[in-house]
Amino acid sequence: KAGVTQTPRYLIKTRGQQVTLSCSPISGHRSVSWYQQTPGQGLQFLFEYFSETQRNKGNFPGRFSGRQFSNSRSEMNVSTLELGDSALYLCASSVGTSGSLEQFFGPGTRLTVL
Amino acid sequence: KQEVTQIPAALSVPEGENLVLNCSFTDSAIYNLQWFRQDPGKGLTSLLLIQSSQREQTSGRLNASLDKSSGRSTLYIAASQPGDSATYLCAVSSNYQLIWGAGTKLIIKP
Numbered sequence: 703k704a705g706v707t708q709t710p711r712y713l714i715k716t717r718g719q720q721v722t723l724s725c726s727p728i729s730g731h732r733s734v735s736w737y738q739q740t741p742g743q744g745l746q747f748l749f750e751y752f753s754e755t756q757r758n759k760g761n762f763p764g765r766f767s768g769r770q771f772s773n774s775r776s777e778m779n780v781s782t783l784e785l786g787d788s789a790l791y792l793c794a795s796s797v798g799t800s801g802s803l804e805q806f807f808g809p810g811t812r813l814t815v816l
Numbered sequence: 817k818q819e820v821t822q823i824p825a826a827l828s829v830p831e832g833e834n835l836v837l838n839c840s841f842t843d844s845a846i847y848n849l850q851w852f853r854q855d856p857g858k859g860l861t862s863l864l865l866i867q868s869s870q871r872e873q874t875s876g877r878l879n880a881s882l883d884k885s886s887g888r889s890t891l892y893i894a895a896s897q898p899g900d901s902a903t904y905l906c907a908v909s910s911n912y913q914l915i916w917g918a919g920t921k922l923i924i925k926p
Contacts, residue, residue, distance in 0.1 A: 735914070737914070744916055745905070745907070750912065757912065758912045799912065800847070801847035801848075801911070802909065804862070805909075807859055810859040812857075
């Protein structure tokens, strides 16, 4: 069974631009969560989607948004990029939305904002 | 508000030693606790998951314990090897999201 895939793996953008990252969950998984990892803040929860609905959201500005499609693939979008958005963005999938379920992580997308 | 702390922040030991990494959390209302390793510039590799009803999990040379009442988990690594060098992260599932510790950077000296 294929794991969680994320595209692209690396991305370089300039301030003010917008970016879209993609995550394909493990087949049969319906929940996708997104996390941001930076050297200063560590790993932080962005949001979770289940059955095309955002179920939970972390403490990030509205420039960060996401969506989930009917095939459970998810995208996250960051508009008006800032230097501080440079980070490793990780997505994780699980079978359902229960907190007891294990999350499986993709390799991440490394975003650099210049 | 759930907070997760990992001590020490960094650890350097000679190859072959047994070692313990610590993780503490402030709110015992968790679904589970996971230990991950992360190699430099890479994503996360799940090592062990302990459900809230469990006390420990084992995988090969790794053993993780969970004491919910005291808000603590330990990751025991037996007979450490240079390939174990990585950053080890613990995360608790709380309020439908993972709350992360800052990690312990482990270096195993040959």
